[in-house]
Structures are given as structure tokens and as C-alpha cells.
Amino acid sequence: MARIIVVTSGKGGVGKTTTSAAIAMGLAKKGHKTAVIDFDVGLRNLDLIMGCERRVVYDFINVINGEASLNQALIRDKNCDQLYILPASQTRDKDALTREGVGKVLDELSADFKYIVCDSPAGIEKGANLALYFADDAFVVTNPEVSSVRDSDRILGILASKSRRAEQNEEPIREYLLLTRYDPNRVKSGEMLGLEDVQDILSLHLLGIIPESKSVLSASNAGIPVILDEKSEAGQAYEDVIARYLGEERPHRFIESKQGFFRKLFGG
């Protein structure tokens, strides 16, 4: 039986796809057979971030409609043979997703995979609802910013009421916080919400803080999940996230602001 992880946020552009790619690669690198599914039907992007866009033949919707088998549609990652990508359709819209169809695909994958990572689209409509419906764990990706925190709270409400686990009165989805695009310097100067501020409001189990980092853009330019950039802070932060998710205890990093040259000079 696979463990199903949804990467979700409500708000768009906060780093769900970046996170999905990184954590799927992280889990696979640890030797766990992992599939990552793009639920953003009509706006597929995960294939680009994973660098497999030219190998897409069939997609998620083709599998749901029985036009291709799972094996035909799954793309094996070029960097890690334990990792497979199921791309979203580029030409269809979210109505092509059905709960039965998604359930069937997840069931079939469950037999063979250890982890299934669902990259949710933004919003709280059909695509996002289906991405979280079957989840066991939710990684709530939040930026330290008012609209993102509010939307994360909305998503928590949906996880608690509109998921399979909620509807069938099973043990609730485990919710984890990933605070991304964090800038400790701006937090220190009082212009950005800090970890404690966000936790005072959401109080979730913190899996990690991903700092704002130029390496995320370089990684997406190259089509390589940022976790493989072991020198980068974002890469290391995602590495920590995986270790913590798998049960290891690691202190949180990248929270402290670095004392810059001018700060030292002026004694800030």
C-alpha cells in the first residue's frame, strides 16, 4: 500500500510544483519507489520542473479514460530509477478528472509504489479537491504573506471536511507545514511574517522552512529538482524535510538572518 501525499496551498504560485518535484525526488533517492502526479490539468508544469517534457506521450487523463495504460503513461525519471512522473493533460480541462477515475489510478499505483505525491493546482475547485481527496498526508505549502496564510487555513478546513478520510470517518489526514520562500533578513527587519507569527495562526507540524533562493530558478531552468542541488540552501532544506518526514529529528535551519557587511558596520 502506498502512502498518498498531497502538496497543496489554496493560493497559486507559492511553490507547490517546486516542492512536489523536490520531495518526490527526495523520497525516491532514499530508495522508496515514488510516483509524482500532476493534477494541474490544462496547465501542466511538473514535466518541465522534472525535465521530462519531451518524453510525454500519454497523460493522466488518457489513463483515466482508458486510452493508455499506466505503464505507457508513467515516465521514468532520468536521474533516479525509483521515480516516475505522471504528467497532466495539456489539452483537456479539469472536468476530465473524475473521483472514480482518480481513485482507480491511485489504487493501481498503490499496488506498486511506496509513495504517491499529488501536485495540486491552485484554488479550491475540482482539481484541487480531487488532488487532496484520497490523501493520507498533506504538505501545506505556505509563504509568509497574508493571502497565502489565509488560503492555507481554508485548505485545512477542506482537508478536515471534504476528504475521503473525513467523509468515511477515518483517522484524519496528517497535516504538515512547509514555509517556503522565507527571507530571514526581511523577517528580522519586520517586513515579513516570521515562523512564529505563522505558527501562532496555523499551528501545524512544521516539516521545514525553505528559504527564498536563486537556486530554485536555476533548477527549474535546467529541469532538475532543486533537491539535487546539494550545495544550495533550498536543496538542503528540502533534504531536511524528507529526513524529518521519514522520522529523523533535525534542527530547523535557514531561520536566522545572516549578518551582512553593512549591518556589522552599523552595529545593527
Add this chain to the structure above:
Amino acid sequence: MSLLDFFRLSKPKTAEIAKERLQILVAHQRVERNRPSYLPQLQQELLEVVRKYVNVDQEAISVKFEQDDNQETLELNIVLPEFQSETEEVKDEQVNI
């Protein structure tokens, strides 16, 4: 005060404002989330019953749901039309369910 502090002070600490706004907003959002789904229908049916006796309009009835650690209460407010009372036109009835 260092030179840098001086420049910093000239900027408001907007994160604090953000946090306060979020706390209010999210508290509100969570109350809404726990609110029973039958409220609108309850309000409508109550209106019909009240109208058998007093001619009130749609806005005259409000049902508020509140929740604290040990109890949930429904606060029902019916504002009666002006001519019903000489001294004060607004008369509140409270029913706790």
C-alpha cells in the same frame, strides 16, 4: 541607537500589522467553518412561523452561532416592527438552543 536602527525605525513594522489582521480573519474563518449547515433553513422556517403572528420582514430575524470551549449556542434575534411597542421599537428575544 545605531545608524541602521534609525533607518529601520522610519519603516513601519508591517509584519505585525499582517499578523494582527490574520489572527482576526482566521478566527472568523474557523467559526464559519464549524457553523452548522442547517442555519439558513432554520432561519427561513423560523421566519415563516413568526410571520403567522407578526408581520416582520426577511431581515428581522438573525440567527447567530457561537462556540466556546464548553458549549455551542444559537442566538436568535427577532426585531419586531415599530408599532408593536410604544417605548422602544426594538425588542430582543433570545433563545438558547
